Amino acid sequence: MINNIVLIGFMGCGKTAIGKNISSELKYEHIDTDDYIEKKAGMKIAEIFDKFGEDYFRKLENEAAKQISEYEGYVISTGGGIIKNEENIFLLKKNGIVVYLKSSPNKIFKNTKNNMSRPLLNTDDRLKRIEQLLQEREPLYLKYADLVVDTTNESVQTAAKAVCELLKQKIL
Numbered sequence: 001m002i003n004n005i006v007l008i009g010f011m012g013c014g015k016t017a018i019g020k021n022i023s024s025e026l027k028y029e030h031i032d033t034d035d036y037i038e039k040k041a042g043m044k045i046a047e048i049f050d051k052f053g054e055d056y057f058r059k060l061e062n063e064a065a066k067q068i069s070e071y072e073g074y075v076i077s078t079g080g081g082i083i084k085n086e087e088n089i090f091l092l093k094k095n096g097i098v099v100y101l102k103s104s105p106n107k108i109f110k111n112t113k114n115n116m117s118r119p120l121l122n123t124d125d126r127l128k129r130i131e132q133l134l135q136e137r138e139p140l141y142l143k144y145a146d147l148v149v150d151t152t153n154e155s156v157q158t159a160a161k162a163v164c165e166l167l168k169q170k171i172l
């Protein structure tokens with residue numbers, strides 16, 4: 001049995017909701033790196049960015065990766081920028097399989113358009129921002145992924161099912 005299932009992907013692709021679904025399906029625990037950071041810091045992500053800036057947030061994210069990579073039997077939903085620091089992925093891969101939840105810019109836009117809690121998306125032209133950031137990051141998501149699941153046209157339930165099926169075929 002593999003120890004952890006690590007979900008990576010862009011903001012708004014459904015990592016948290018799909019992760020919770022997978023964890024109950026496969027009887028794993030679930031943890032979300034952003035929740036972990038917020039609990040430790042006693043602040044919301046947006047507040048951390050606002051008060052201390054993105055670099056400080058990335059340090060907290062790296063600390064979270066160090067701690068959480070020691071866990072066993074978890075589905076780990078990560079923040080979309082976890083791949084910005086190669087060490088995070090190196091740590092999480094030691095004890096887990098990395099699944100990239102791929103989604104289109106339009107779907108991501110649709111999923112995030114009414115939510116202001118993501119500082120990196122709070123710009124005048126959100127769709128353009130998503131397209132730019134995704135273009136930058138997509139090569140990294142693909143490079144680090146052991147498995148890729150396209151969730152663009154899937155509901156949370158069907159996406160989770162697709163991930164579980166793939167994991168069962170390939171690994172479990």
Ligand code: S3P
Nearest residue numbers: 010011012034079080081118119
């Ligand atoms: C970020 C993604 C967010 C959160 C922070 C930065 C990113 O997590 O960690 O706002 O750089 O992509 P979600 O992917 O869960 O939205």
